[in-house]
Amino acid sequence: MKQALLLAFTLLATTAQAQIGRRFPAEKKVVKDPVTGTPLTFLTSTPAGDSKIYQTHNQWTADLQWLIFRSNRAKNEALAVNEKTGEIVQVSEGGYTGMLNVARKAMKLYFMRDLPGSTKEQPAGVQIVEVDLAKVFADSKAGKMQPASAYQRICGTTPLELQAGGDMALDGDENWAYFRVGKEEAARHLAPGTKLEPEFGPRHMGAGPAGIAAMNVRTGAIKYVVSVPFQIGHIQTNPWVPGEIVFCWETGGKSPQRTWTVQADGTGLRPLYPEAEYEWVTHEAVITKDETAFTIMGHRPIPAVAKDVAPGTPVAGANPGQEAAWGPSGTREKPTGLAIVNHRTREVTIAGQTPSGSGLWHVSGSADGRWAVGDDFARNIYLIDRHSHEMLLLSTGHKPTAADHPHPTMSPDGTRIEIQSAMLSADGKSMNICIIPVPAAWLKRKY
Structure with a gap:
């Protein structure tokens, strides 16, 4: 009897911990x-293994x-933190896979x-x-949560x-919503005689084929894109131009041709x-x-003068x-640095570059075209005024030992930047939202 009660209590405790709407201090x-001297607002500050969404996607x-x-x-659940109050709320239940997508127009x-029983070998x-965030936040605050099906x-x-x-x-x-498909399905949609690319680079990645399909999140309808x-690695969209997709050739490093774009109907495929x-x-x-902003890396020593870099130095x-x-x-x-390409004119500009070190690495920018931002290998954060090309070291001390890179992302209104940082971590690895x-x-600058 005691064992049964203990098991029931354990199951209830586990369920409560996994529930959508759960609140944290x-x-x-x-x-x-x-x-x-920049004031850094850490929205989380304990070593709980936090990480932000990748900088290709919306965060707010x-x-x-x-x-x-x-x-x-x-x-394996999604959480939300309120920027003003610091409240933390669990906003999913049942797990997720891949990228979290925060809508910009609706809450x-x-x-x-993954469906139950799905494995990498046998998907x-x-x-x-879809999660109704407004409803989760309201019910969580009121302490009157319903079953997960009321929100998901x-x-x-x-x-x-x-x-x-x-x-x-x-x-x-x-x-x-656009997503990757497997090699077998991708091969069925390639033109006959298409030459498949082999793996590229020391990570043995990059070989094709690959493809993109889509689901209508209102109706569940499926369509094939390309x-x-x-x-294919990261897939992202243009939030301001429906039907415009940007994706990359993924090798784990340098690609023969990294950046690609295509329309949702499969037309317009080009670098x-x-x-x-x-x-x-x-x-x-x-x-x-x-x-689109991207990085042209300047992180490797010139071979003729790189006598101190041994061949085969590990990544x-x-x-x-x-x-x-x-x-x-x-x-x-x-030329290297934080580059920006115009989709319409195809013109490219270099917004800025660090004078030494790895150069800029992960990049973002403001929707109004005023700012660009990037990090480097040392986890420093640089802000660039795109009008004057002035570059400011905005923040440092985020520890190269961190579990991941800062991945700076500009807010939709262009007033602040989100990063993930190990600055507060005693082990130099665990990261927080900053x-x-x-x-x-x-x-206040006027142009």
Whole structure:
């Protein structure tokens, strides 16, 4: 009897911990950057394994009050933190896979979820799930949560033959969600005789084929978008132009041609920025209705003078990508830095570059075209005024030992930047959610 009661109590406790709407104590604190003096607002501050959404995707809810993030506080679930109050609320139940997609127009969250019994070797299809965030926040605050089904709606289930998974991106119209499909399905949509690309680089990635399909999140309808002869990595959309997709050729490092764009009907497939063999292009992110920012890396020493870099140096630590097998790219013999390409005119500009070190790495920018932001291998955060090209070291001290990179993302209104940081972690690894303001003096600038 005691064992039965203990088991029942354990099950109830586990269920309660996994519930949508569960609340966590606020941890918000403001810390002054030890070097730059910038006030850093840590929305989380304990070592609970936090991480932000990747910088290709939106982070803020439509009302700009909450940020969605991941954490071991509720493993494999999505959480939200209120930027003003510091309240933390669990906003999913039942787990998710791939990318979290926060709608910009409605208080909704979308993600993929593996069907029960699905494994990497034998996928069983995935569901796309919609969460009514406004309802979760209201009921959680009132302490009157209902079952998860009152907040989570299954938009549809992908056919098994698609082998759907990986990245997901919500269209600018917020009616369609794009996702990767498996090699077998991708091959069926390639033109006969298409030459498949082999793996590229020392990570043995990049081989094709791959493809993109979509689900209508209102009706559950499925449509096929495009197949390509190489491995697809990150998929993102243009939030201001429905039907415009940006994706990458993924190799784990330098790609033969990193950035690509295509329309939702499969037309217009082309390289977004046609790169040269000597250019290491990476970490593209759509930043305005007409522009994508990306990095042309300048992180590798010039071979003729790099006597201190041993062949076969592993990709690890603060300075990845040094292996000779990546080819002749990534040095500063040619222009490098935070680049921005215009989708319409195809013109490219270099917004800025660090004078030394790895150069800029992950990038973002404001929707009004005023600012660009990037991090480097040392986890420093740089802000760039796109009008004057002035570059400011905004924040440092986020520890190269951190579990991941800062991945800076500009807020929709262009006033602040979200990063993930290990600055407060005793182990130098565990990360927290941090907000960095654009300096008030910069915001007041007139052009």
